[in-house]
Amino acid sequence: MRRKIPNTTALICFEAAARHESFTKAAHELALTQGAVCRQIGGLEAFLNVELFRRSHRGVKLTEAGLSYSRQVAAQLDAVERDTLSVMRQQGASVIELAVVPTFGTQWLLPRLKDFQQLHPEVTVNLTNRTRPFLFADTTFDAAIYFGDGDWSGTQSHRLMGENPMPVCSPVLLEGQDALDAKQISRLPLLQQTTRPYAWRQWFDSQGITVDRDMTGPRYELFSMLSQAAMHEMGIALIPPFLIQRELEEGRLVIANTQALSSTRAYYLMIPDRKVESASLRAFRDWLVRQAHRYAATHEGLTPP
Incomplete structure (x- = not known):
């Protein structure tokens, strides 16, 4: 089935014109003529059957529909650009997209990642904050570190450490x-x-x-x-x-008090079943589990066994 998607050039022209609220400035940014930008946006409006700009002798102003659509288009173009740059950067290297609970990521994991980079320079680990479980199928994440009971459908769990607050x-x-x-x-x-x-x-x-x-x-x-x-x-x-x-x-x-709160919940590395054979994820899993066990062994009383 053919997708109902406008011409990419038209979307790029529209996003630039919406950001500047000026066809002239958009044309200058994109190295096009003002007439070319006008034609692209006119074609987009015809495709959508929606007026995106109000034209007057003083210039152009976004309509309510145009303002709403411009925000959505800008976000999607940004996402396509990020994905494109990511593919261009990889050049055969492996990338792990890791969802991680924020404070654990910044306070414990990040200070240790340099060691992993030195051991596996061919693997890049990208971190994104996520505080709650999600469906891996709905995201681009390859794995996640979260705090819970390790019960996450469709994944393999690897216990790292407890909290002991x-x-x-x-x-x-x-x-x-x-x-x-x-x-x-x-x-x-x-x-x-x-x-x-x-x-x-x-x-x-x-x-x-x-x-x-x-x-x-x-x-x-x-x-x-x-x-x-x-x-x-x-x-x-x-x-x-x-x-x-x-x-x-x-x-x-x-x-203030050395009595810790015991819990059966812990920090886990979760890897979806469809990713468990990934060589880069296996390397990261083995390294991370070793780091967690080493830390627990040298900080008795701060993390449970």
């Missing part, structure tokens, strides 16, 4: 004490993590106390946001120490 805060909130007990913590503002809404309730339960306000307090989606809020004395947060090593070493955050 502990209560952390600004040293100011300790008021000269070395640590805080559970009751003292319960009286502080509790900073909540959006994707772990029951974390504080579970932590207080493990300490044998019930706190009415254990699910109240400002919510933040990322651990990096939680750590910033805690550093600015906005409250106390449950954060895995391995995600805030620098902040702990510099004294901007302190562990």
Whole structure:
């Protein structure tokens, strides 16, 4: 079946004219004549049977339909350009498109990726933030690192490490004490993590106390946001120490109580079944699992076995 897609040249002319709101400037940018741009856009309007610009002696203005369509066209042209440049860059090299939970990606994975690059210079790893599971078939991702139970349909899971979050805060909130007990913590503002809404309730339960306000307090989606809020004395947060090593070493955050929240959930590398034979993914999987096990072995108490 023939696709209902306009001429690419017409779309490029339209995107440039919409961005400048000027046929003349679009023509200059594209090294075309103004008449050629006018003809391309006129043909596009005829194809769509929609008026995209209002013409007047003062120039052109996008219609509501034109404004909406220009945003969609610009996004799609950008995507085609990215994909084209990616193919041009590869020249036989392997590329892994990896979805990764943000703070784990920036705080733990990125500082170690140089080692993988040195071992496998022929493989490029691109990182994109994703905080929740998705359907691999609907994306261009080759693999994902996520936090959960490892149950992801159509994939093979490889456990990396647990979280083992502990209560952390600004040293100011300790008021000269070395640590805080559970009751003292319960009286502080509790900073909540959006994707772990029951974390504080579970932590207080493990300490044998019930706190009415254990699910109240400002919510933040990322651990990096939680750590910033805690550093600015906005409250106390449950954060895995391995995600805030620098902040702990510099004294901007302190562990207020060494009792960690145990969980059966962990960070996993998820590889879709259709990708498990990929040589580059196998190399990345083996390297990543070794890195995680090495880290766990040398940081006993910060990550569970």
